[in-house]
Amino acid sequence: MLRHPADEPAPRGPEVLGSMGAAHGDRLYVPGSSPIHRLAPQCKILSTVLFVVAVVAAPREQFWAFAMFGVLLVAMAMLARLPMLVMARRLTIELPFVAFALALPFVAEGPRHDVGPFSLSMDGSWGAWNILVKGTLGVAAGLIVSATTTVPDLIRGLDRLRMPAPLIAMLTFMVRYADVIADEMRRMRIARLSRGHDPRWFWQVRAVAQSAGTLFVRSYERGERVFLAMQSRGYDGAMPSAGGTSASPGRWTAALVLPAIAVVVTTASWVARAR
Amino acid sequence: MTPALEVRKVSYAYPDGTFALRGVSLTVEPGERVAVLGPNGAGKTTLALHLNGVLGGGPGEVLVGGMRVDKAHLRECRRRVGIVFQDPDDQLFMPTVAQDVAFGPSNLGVAGDDLSATVDVALAAVGMSGVADRAPHHLSFGQRRRVAVATVLAMQPQLLVLDEPTSNLDPASRRELSEVIRSLDLTVLVVTHDLPYALELCPRSIVLNEGSVTADGPTAELLCDDELMAANRLELPFGFSVPR
Numbered sequence: 295m296l297r298h299p300a301d302e303p304a305p306r307g308p309e310v311l312g313s314m315g316a317a318h319g320d321r322l323y324v325p326g327s328s329p330i331h332r333l334a335p336q337c338k339i340l341s342t343v344l345f346v347v348a349v350v351a352a353p354r355e356q357f358w359a360f361a362m363f364g365v366l367l368v369a370m371a372m373l374a375r376l377p378m379l380v381m382a383r384r385l386t387i388e389l390p391f392v393a394f395a396l397a398l399p400f401v402a403e404g405p406r407h408d409v410g411p412f413s414l415s416m417d418g419s420w421g422a423w424n425i426l427v428k429g430t431l432g433v434a435a436g437l438i439v440s441a442t443t444t445v446p447d448l449i450r451g452l453d454r455l456r457m458p459a460p461l462i463a464m465l466t467f468m469v470r471y472a473d474v475i476a477d478e479m480r481r482m483r484i485a486r487l488s489r490g491h492d493p494r495w496f497w498q499v500r501a502v503a504q505s506a507g508t509l510f511v512r513s514y515e516r517g518e519r520v521f522l523a524m525q526s527r528g529y530d531g532a533m534p535s536a537g538g539t540s541a542s543p544g545r546w547t548a549a550l551v552l553p554a555i556a557v558v559v560t561t562a563s564w565v566a567r568a569r
Numbered sequence: 570m571t572p573a574l575e576v577r578k579v580s581y582a583y584p585d586g587t588f589a590l591r592g593v594s595l596t597v598e599p600g601e602r603v604a605v606l607g608p609n610g611a612g613k614t615t616l617a618l619h620l621n622g623v624l625g626g627g628p629g630e631v632l633v634g635g636m637r638v639d640k641a642h643l644r645e646c647r648r649r650v651g652i653v654f655q656d657p658d659d660q661l662f663m664p665t666v667a668q669d670v671a672f673g674p675s676n677l678g679v680a681g682d683d684l685s686a687t688v689d690v691a692l693a694a695v696g697m698s699g700v701a702d703r704a705p706h707h708l709s710f711g712q713r714r715r716v717a718v719a720t721v722l723a724m725q726p727q728l729l730v731l732d733e734p735t736s737n738l739d740p741a742s743r744r745e746l747s748e749v750i751r752s753l754d755l756t757v758l759v760v761t762h763d764l765p766y767a768l769e770l771c772p773r774s775i776v777l778n779e780g781s782v783t784a785d786g787p788t789a790e791l792l793c794d795d796e797l798m799a800a801n802r803l804e805l806p807f808g809f810s811v812p813r
Contacts, residue, residue: 446664446704466664473706474658519659526621526654527724528647528676537668 322384322440329548330374330442334541335451337549342439344553346432348560354424356563360431366555367434374442381437388433395425445469450538463533467520475513482509571635573599573728573756579619579629580780581612589615591780592629597728602750602757604767604788607777608802613760614655616777617730620758621650634727648677651721655733657713661705666697666716669705673724691723692716695749711742715749722753730758735766764792764805776801789813 330338345366352359371381402418443451449469453462482505491501521529541549574597581590589612597603607613618624619631622638631638638646654660663669670688679687692698695715705713714734721729731750735743747770750757759771767774768788776784776791778801784791791797792811798804805811 449664467662470662470664470704470706471658516659519654519656520662522618522623523652523654523660524662524672525623526647526650526652527673527720528644529672530644530676534668534672534675 320444322437323444324374324376324380324441326375326442328374328442330370330438333442333549334454334539334545335443335447336454336538337451337541337545338439338443339448339451339455341549341553342435344550345435345556348553348556349431349435350428352428352560352563353567354420354427356566359559359563360427362559363431363556366552367431367438370438370552371434374438376438376441381434381441384437384441385430385433388429391429392426395422395429398422398425446536447538450536453536454538454540459533462536466533466536471513471516474516475509478512479505479509570599572596572632573601573634574620574758575632576616576619577630577632579616579627579631581615581619581624581627588780590619590627593777593780593782594629595775595782595785597756597758599727599756600754601773602759602771604771604774605758605760605777606762606764606767606774606791606801606803608762611777611801612780613777614732615780617652617732617758617760620728620730621652622646644677648724649727650730651724651726651728652730653714653717653721653732653734655736657705657710657717660717660720661713664704665702666692666705666708667701669716670701670720670723673720677724687723687725691719694722694753695719696745709742711738711745714738714742714746718746718749726755728756728758729753730760732760733762734759735761735763762803764803765809768792768811776803778802 345363349360349363352363371378398421399414399418400412402415402421404415404417406413406415407419408414440448446469449462449465452465486501486505574595576593576595578592578594579590580588580592582588593612593616605613605616615624620633620638622631622640622643625631625638633646633649636642636645636649638650661669663672667685667688670691671684674684674687688701689698692701695718697712697715697719700708700712700716705716708716718729718731729750734746734750738746743766747766750759750770757771759767761767771788773786774784774788774791775782776797783801784794784797789811792803792805793813
């Protein structure tokens with residue numbers, strides 16, 4: 295009998311994987327066993343998309359509606375037992391987009407109102423609020439899904455939702471090879487540094503660009519080798535199914551409660567606005 | 570008895586005109602473990618890719634278990650000949666080890682419980698049952714190599730071809746791999762320039778140089794023939810001598 299001490303399953307979780315410098319795909323995943331974690335990925339994806347559509351469709355001047363959406367998301371995050379501080383920190387990913395929204399009140403045309411020393415455009419202020427609140431809610435909803443679903447599960451979910459097979463295959467390969475390519479990039483960078491390259495000097499960008507070119511060619515060649523290996527195992531153009539399981543009608547109903555409430559809120563806010 | 574593998578006067582030139590194989594002929598009997606030795610660029614990998622019909626189209630023919638490797642039998646060829654490639658990252662491309670091992674057999678139409686049984690057997694054969702649900706890129710290099718062997722075993726091949734199986738392996742992984750290879754009841758072709766490994770695993774060796782077969786005989790004898798070795802750019806590692 296062969297003994298393979300290295301075969302014992304390693305503990306899972308982002309900390310351990312992060313220390314290996316790997317696990318690109320699962321960096322956002324927060325392990326858990328909450329009802330949200332256990333919900334089939336296709337349910338989570340569809341429910342999130344519908345929720346975001348409802349949020350985007352709500353009229354911007356009905357502040358109470360957005361408060362309701364926010365409460366719904368916080369309830370979801372609590373149900374999934376996600377660490378609020380971590381989630382809040384992850385929200386900062388939207389900052390570059392928010393920066394654009396914050397410029398709107400200053401640059402937009404139309405009637406203006408004075409806030410302290412600034413003269414702000416009314417239209418611009420409403421536009422900024424609109425982008426800010428809807429963007430934040432959308433990003434937060436996405437973050438909850440990615441924190442409760444592993445990347446392979448997300449791909450299975452998209453497959454169950456009939457995303458075209460070539461796109462699924464591309465996603466699968468991307469997840470598989472992101473680390474391999476990042477690793478190759480890291481090795482090339484270390485090799486450059488070892489030969490006296492100092493990337494702080496902007497005019498050395500040339501060497502960086504050349505590395506990028508090399509990296510592209512290497513990845514392309516790897517693609518060819520992977521294809522050879524696939525052919526050698528009988529690949530004939532069809533990838534095996536991603537292997538998701540179907541969700542029961544009960545699960546679907548549970549998953550659709552969130553977007554259903556959101557649609558009710560949006561409808562109510564339009565009715566309130568019409569009065 | 571039908572030979573497990575028969576290569577008859579196969580030649581191959583790459584699109585840019587360089588000859589990789591010049592009239593290669595060799596025969597391997599069922600159950601044999603044979604090493605294909607040669608320096609870098611000798612045409613070893615090109616030969617391996619001819620055995621399952623990924624490359625071809627030049628003069629000559631390849632027969633696997635008596636069946637001609639050509640367009641009409643491609644699917645069966647690829648089942649019969651399992652190639653383990655040099656870089657396991659090229660071979661393992663699915664999200665989990667189990668899915669990767671299942672890739673080959675599912676292309677052959679195996680499905681459901683049969684498929685998972687096939688996967689279990691193949692992973693057990695290389696001692697890697699414990700990692701079925703892990704992602705390939707989270708495994709050590711030696712583990713990935715053994716999983717790569719399992720992906721091929723899952724297709725129940727008659728001929729196992731290993732391309733530079735020891736490259737980048739540490740001594741322990743190297744030994745574990747040879748234990749796995751020994752435990753298989755298969756015809757095995759080890760393509761390598763790792764001469765001690767060839768000696769350890771394969772009673773017989775074939776030397777390939779500049780696209781031609783230059784020697785074929787018992788491994789120990791070939792490795793002791795200094796003239797032959799020098800003529801084919803083959804060298805034993807420092808301090809190594811063939812036990813007689």
